[in-house]
Amino acid sequence: MANVEMTGSEIVIKALQDQGVEVVFGYPGGAVLPIYDEIFKQNKLRHVLVRQEGGAVHAAEGYARSTGKVGCVLVTSGPGATNAVTGLLDAMLDSVPLVCLCGQVPTHLIGNDAFQEADTTGITRPCTKHNYLVKSVEDLPRIMHEAFYVASAGRPGPVVIDLPKDVLMDLGKYMPPTKVKHKSYNPTIKGDTAAIKEAVALMAKAKKPIIYAGGGVVNSGSGASQLLKQFTQLTGFPITLTLMGLGAYPGSDKQFLGMLGMHGTYEANMAMHDCDVMVCIGARFDDRITGRLDAFSPNSKKIHIDIDPSSINKSVAVDIPIIGDVAHVMEDMIKIWRTSQSKINQKALKSWWKQIEDWRAKDCLAYLKDDKIIKPQLVIQRLYELTKDRKDVFITTEVGQHQMWAAQHFKFEKPKHWMTSGGLGTMGYGLPAALGVQMAHPDALVIDIAGEASILMNIQEMATISQYKLPVKVLILNNQYMGMVRQWQELLHGSRYSESYMEALPDFVKLAESFGGVGLRATKPEELDDVLMQMIETDNSVICEVAVAPEENCFPMIPSGAAHNEMIFGAEVDTENAIGEDGMVLV
Amino acid sequence: MATTSIYGENPLSEDVHTHTISVLVDNEPGVLARVIGLFSGRGYNIESLTVAETRHRQGLSRITIVTSGTAMIIEQIKAQLGRLVPIHSVSDLTIEGPCVERELALVKVDGVGDKRVEALRIADIFRARPVDATTESFVFEIVGDTEKLDAFVELMKPLGLVDLSRTGVVAIARGPEGMSGQD
Ligand SMILES: Cc1ncc(C[n+]2csc(CCOP(=O)(O)OP(=O)(O)O)c2C)c(N)n1
Ligand SMILES: [Mg+2]
Numbered sequence: 001m002a003n004v005e006m007t008g009s010e011i012v013i014k015a016l017q018d019q020g021v022e023v024v025f026g027y028p029g030g031a032v033l034p035i036y037d038e039i040f041k042q043n044k045l046r047h048v049l050v051r052q053e054g055g056a057v058h059a060a061e062g063y064a065r066s067t068g069k070v071g072c073v074l075v076t077s078g079p080g081a082t083n084a085v086t087g088l089l090d091a092m093l094d095s096v097p098l099v100c101l102c103g104q105v106p107t108h109l110i111g112n113d114a115f116q117e118a119d120t121t122g123i124t125r126p127c128t129k130h131n132y133l134v135k136s137v138e139d140l141p142r143i144m145h146e147a148f149y150v151a152s153a154g155r156p157g158p159v160v161i162d163l164p165k166d167v168l169m170d171l172g173k174y175m176p177p178t179k180v181k182h183k184s185y186n187p188t189i190k191g192d193t194a195a196i197k198e199a200v201a202l203m204a205k206a207k208k209p210i211i212y213a214g215g216g217v218v219n220s221g222s223g224a225s226q227l228l229k230q231f232t233q234l235t236g237f238p239i240t241l242t243l244m245g246l247g248a249y250p251g252s253d254k255q256f257l258g259m260l261g262m263h264g265t266y267e268a269n270m271a272m273h274d275c276d277v278m279v280c281i282g283a284r285f286d287d288r289i290t291g292r293l294d295a296f297s298p299n300s301k302k303i304h305i306d307i308d309p310s311s312i313n314k315s316v317a318v319d320i321p322i323i324g325d326v327a328h329v330m331e332d333m334i335k336i337w338r339t340s341q342s343k344i345n346q347k348a349l350k351s352w353w354k355q356i357e358d359w360r361a362k363d364c365l366a367y368l369k370d371d372k373i374i375k376p377q378l379v380i381q382r383l384y385e386l387t388k389d390r391k392d393v394f395i396t397t398e399v400g401q402h403q404m405w406a407a408q409h410f411k412f413e414k415p416k417h418w419m420t421s422g423g424l425g426t427m428g429y430g431l432p433a434a435l436g437v438q439m440a441h442p443d444a445l446v447i448d449i450a451g452e453a454s455i456l457m458n459i460q461e462m463a464t465i466s467q468y469k470l471p472v473k474v475l476i477l478n479n480q481y482m483g484m485v486r487q488w489q490e491l492l493h494g495s496r497y498s499e500s501y502m503e504a505l506p507d508f509v510k511l512a513e514s515f516g517g518v519g520l521r522a523t524k525p526e527e528l529d530d531v532l533m534q535m536i537e538t539d540n541s542v543i544c545e546v547a548v549a550p551e552e553n554c555f556p557m558i559p560s561g562a563a564h565n566e567m568i569f570g571a572e573v574d575t576e577n578a579i580g581e582d583g584m585v586l587v
Numbered sequence: 588m589a590t591t592s593i594y595g596e597n598p599l600s601e602d603v604h605t606h607t608i609s610v611l612v613d614n615e616p617g618v619l620a621r622v623i624g625l626f627s628g629r630g631y632n633i634e635s636l637t638v639a640e641t642r643h644r645q646g647l648s649r650i651t652i653v654t655s656g657t658a659m660i661i662e663q664i665k666a667q668l669g670r671l672v673p674i675h676s677v678s679d680l681t682i683e684g685p686c687v688e689r690e691l692a693l694v695k696v697d698g699v700g701d702k703r704v705e706a707l708r709i710a711d712i713f714r715a716r717p718v719d720a721t722t723e724s725f726v727f728e729i730v731g732d733t734e735k736l737d738a739f740v741e742l743m744k745p746l747g748l749v750d751l752s753r754t755g756v757v758a759i760a761r762g763p764e765g766m767s768g769q770d
Contacts, residue, residue, distance in 0.1 A: 121617060126628050130672040133616070150672055184613065184675040310666035313659055 008168040009034040015144035025056035029076025031103025034168040051460035055432035057087020062436030073100040078116030089127035093423025097156035106166040129157030137172035154187030155308040191324030206277035207348035215244030216282015218415040220326035227330035240268035251411030261289040263404040266364035273564035285316040295563030376548040380409035392444035398430040398454030401483035401554040406449045428457030438470040452478040462515040512543035520544040560586035605655045606681040613673040614648040635755035688758040697724040698747035
């Protein structure tokens with residue numbers, strides 16, 4: 001077998017199969033026709049035809065994040081590749097493992113401004129973890145396998161393979177995947193024992209500790225979440241999660257303080273600010289998390305566990321860095337904690353919890369109820385209540401206020417059930433991501449919580465959803481505004497709502513029907529539960545539009561340029577002066 | 588208006604130091620673009636950069652980068668370089684012990700009479716060799732550390748400096764050990 005010559009395209013398909021790829025999200029074009037021909041001739045690998053390449057990448061992201069596998073994308077040269085760029089950067093910032101195969105013009109035409117030529121490796125260099133231009137069919141099997149290794153090893157990320165058409169048609173020998181150590185890329189997996197011991201000693205002495213965990217826990221696998229839970233319960237420490245980390249620790253547990261950061265809870269942010277020992281696990285001190293850096297948790301010693309050395313000491317200086325995979329480090333940490341018979345200062349911890357309960361009592365997510373108009377927060381709360389007893393519920397979101405309300409009010413019990421665009425904040429992410437999730441989990445309830453503006457950015461994927469009979473649910477919180485933009489305009493620009501009102505919206509019910517789905521609409525609070533139930537129980541794709549209060553703001557909020565202990569709240573805001581001049585230059 | 592950005596500000600804003608960093612990379616297309624793109628994309632300084640294949644059999648090149656920044660930025664630079672896939676190893680020669688740094692320059696000076704004599708005399712003091720000569724010009728080749736080259740160039744300016752080409756710094760650690768990651 002190994003000596004049989006195959007075409008480049010055959011090698012590509014064989015390598016994908018050997019890598020365990022079951023689904024490829026793609027869109028054909030001239031440069032990749034040889035690969036499409038091979039797809040046609042086999043039936044192991046499923047191809048999902050999206051309606052725009054950007055959709056393919058987000059779909060692969062949803063697939064990857066809900067399964068822990070590498071997502072796979074296939075696009076043509078030129079415009080196919082450039083359409084994929086946003087999704088690649090999205091995957092880069094949120095550490096999603098992807099392999100994206102791009103067609104390229106034949107090698108002899110590269111550099112000639114040939115038809116549909118793009119410098120794909122040049123364009124994608126800063127938005128991929130790594131990329132390859134395959135110059136010869138001899139290199140193809142090695143590069144194919146290496147790409148899957150690079151995408152998933154260490155901190156995961158997207159990898160592009162640029163495939164000139166002649167390479168796809170040349171004959172070469174296939175090589176199956178090997179277990180040989182990579183010559184240069186070998187991330188550290190096991191944490192340094194001395195550092196872990198030091199960290200344990202520091203934690204045991206803590207009076208006001210907090211665990212701050214993120215997407216790295218989710219990426220490290222379900223074992224990591226189990227270990228995180230074990231450790232948190234062993235120590236009795238309070239825990240907060242980043243937007244990317246939601247689900248890494250059970251959302252309804254009493255040690256969980258909710259999400260932290262710009263729209264995080266008061267108790268989480270105050271605890272971060274006042275703590276004396278911070279244990280950061282698989283998170284990266286993003287600016288949405290820290291707020292004003294020079295006022296970030298000023299009196300704490302910081303422990304940072306991360307697989308990516310470049311995440312350590314990037315913006316916040318830490319006292320004990322531990323480089324390694326979260327699951328491995330947590331396992332060692334629990335062992336060392338137990339063998340060293342570490343005892344916590346229970347009295348101090350108790351008064352710390354007392355302080356936290358006081359912050360909690362502020363009930364920072366509260367909002368003014370209304371019996372005439374549906375409040376967006378209520379929609380999420382009701383959706384959670386109506387679905388929480390179901391086995392498999394996956395939530396994706398678009399970007400905006402609805403995304404933050406979803407993060408605040410929906411409780412995630414398990415990792416890999418929450419897919420949102422965190423680092424890049426890409427509107428249009430949620431619908432294709434939901435499609436990808438549903439492909440991986442055909443029987444699950446998959447809901448894209450959307451805004452009426454974001455949903456239009458990739459609405460064409462409704463056709464994909466229809467073609468593959470995917471029962472994806474789209475729940476649109478229609479506030480008739482780019483709500484998050486309007487909120488910032490209210491806070492920063494004297495309520496001058498420049499270009500943020502959504503005019504000429506489609507009739508979403510008819511839109512759903514035109515794509516072969518079911519359209520639903522709720523406009524009054526008393527209709528809400530029935531409509532949501534109808535959506536949940538429909539065995540077809542649904543667009544469910546809920547008319548919500550147009551000018552509702554998303555609170556609490558750390559205004560840009562402010563510190564964790566300077567949050568503003570729903571009921572009491574002087575929105576005119578909420579953000580100072582310093583904050584205005586920030587995004 | 589105090590326009591402090593939460594992005595650029597270093598919380599421990601310290602002194603800026605110059606570091607010489609050696610990087611061993613696969614000699615493959617695009618690898619230099621990855622390194623340079625990392626510096627430009629993240630706003631790091633490049634004061635000098637040299638690259639050439641040093642291990643033909645293994646297909647490895649050595650890049651020497653002279654950069655400057657606070658301790659935290661230098662640490663970031665090394666970590667960011669370290670996570671590029673084709674990079675085998677990263678050494679900070681400035682902190683890992685004593686090292687030798689050398690640069691080569693070709694310096695073209697034109698002039699006649701006294702100036703010409705004076706240029707030759709100074710070149711001799713600096714151990715710069717004439718590698719090309721016409722009746723009214725010289726090209727000197729000079730090797731040394733950056734300061735020595737700077738000093739020579741300064742002295743040549745009034746004597747008719749017309750052109751200058753420099754290699755940038757190459758560096759190597761003192762002592763018996765080779766750089767890690769070579770085999
Ligand atoms: C592709 C893209 N363009 C622009 C933005 C900036 N942006 C952030 S939120 C937002 C408005 C989103 O409106 P909508 O989807 O209706 O959500 P809402 O905030 O109203 O819930 C915009 C324009 C973005 N995040 N992504
Ligand atoms: Mg909206």
